[in-house]
């Protein structure tokens with residue numbers, strides 16, 4: 001195609017400019033990944049359940065804890081309250097964005113507001129979108145996580161000044177991972193009566209409405225760049241396989257279908273919020289498909305066991321039942337998808353974090 005010389009020159013200039021801009025963005029991310037240059041965002045701020053709790057449950061009155069070995073056995077410094085042999089996805093996201101390699105728990109007395117200024121976790125193992133879920137094991141409900149976030153903003157303004165605090169809150173990446181416990185620890189455990197009150201489809205709608213409330217609440221408090229994880233293949237966690245006697249110990253396909261249906265509703269809710277709330281950058285994280293792909297093709301990550309946990313018998317243990325007394329705990333967690341009967345190994349968390357990091361970077365442009 002022929003163009004007038006002037007237009008050709010200006011198109012060329014545009015292309016060059018775009019290339020330079022792209023190189024700058026890629027360069028900044030790469031430099032940050034190497035931990036050398038300025039961070040890409042001021043902070044990583046985390047809400048949810050055990051998939052992202054880095055130690056808040058250590059200091060509250062619940063039996064749902066993991067601050068003892070063999071939890072943390074592949075982490076320098078040992079057990080922290082992370083439900084894993086090593087790090088969780090937000091830790092990897094933080095490091096990839098040029099921030100510290102471990103994101104501290106808000107209630108951990110070893111850390112202060114100067115640490116939380118670059119990253120903080122409000123999540124609590126056992127929590128859910130439904131208030132009733134957190135009450136099952138006496139953990140921190142989502143509304144309380146939001147209260148802590150409000151308090152954090154005030155402390156941050158005192159520590160860093162109002163303008164800087166506003167900048168941090170508006171430009172931080174928010175990681176939200178919650179929902180599994182609403183089904184596995186509440187609805188299907190029959191302990192709260194929700195199964196009498198709602199059909200499973202109604203309960204999905206109820207949870208999605210709670211998620212929308214939560215996301216709107218943090219938006220009103222200043223959050224703008226948020227990743228929200230969908231449900232994983234919850235029927236494939238070892239505990240559910242163990243309970244799935246009729247299914248011969250395979251994945252519980254009914255639960256997986258519930259997760260897929262819920263995820264469709266979550267995606268629609270996210271699209272609606274994006275349209276309704278000005279400047280809200282919101283990304284859905286598809287955990288489900290990645291998890292099923294790895295379970296079907298374990299060789300992709302060099303996994304040898306995707307059906308049972310590394311800790312103890314791998315069939316039922318988590319929390320206090322996963323402890324140093326078991327002679328059965330596996331030697332190399334990197335060969336396993338699951339660390340305990342409910343939670344992935346560090347290797348899997350690192351893999352999942354790549355998707356969240358990429359989504360986070362996409363929210364910055």
Ligand SMILES: *[C@@H]1O[C@H](CO)[C@@H](O)[C@H](O)[C@H]1NC(C)=O
Pocket residue numbers: 131143
């Ligand atoms: C959950 O609990 C909080 C605090 O009591 C309350 O404000 C909120 O309305 C509750 N949510 C629902 C859906 O009941």
Ligand SMILES: *[C@@H]1O[C@H](CO)[C@@H](O)[C@H](O)[C@H]1NC(C)=O
Pocket residue numbers: 304305306307308309310313314330
């Ligand atoms: C997975 O690990 C469990 C517990 O360590 C073991 O009993 C089971 O046989 C393993 N399965 C496979 C397919 O290797």
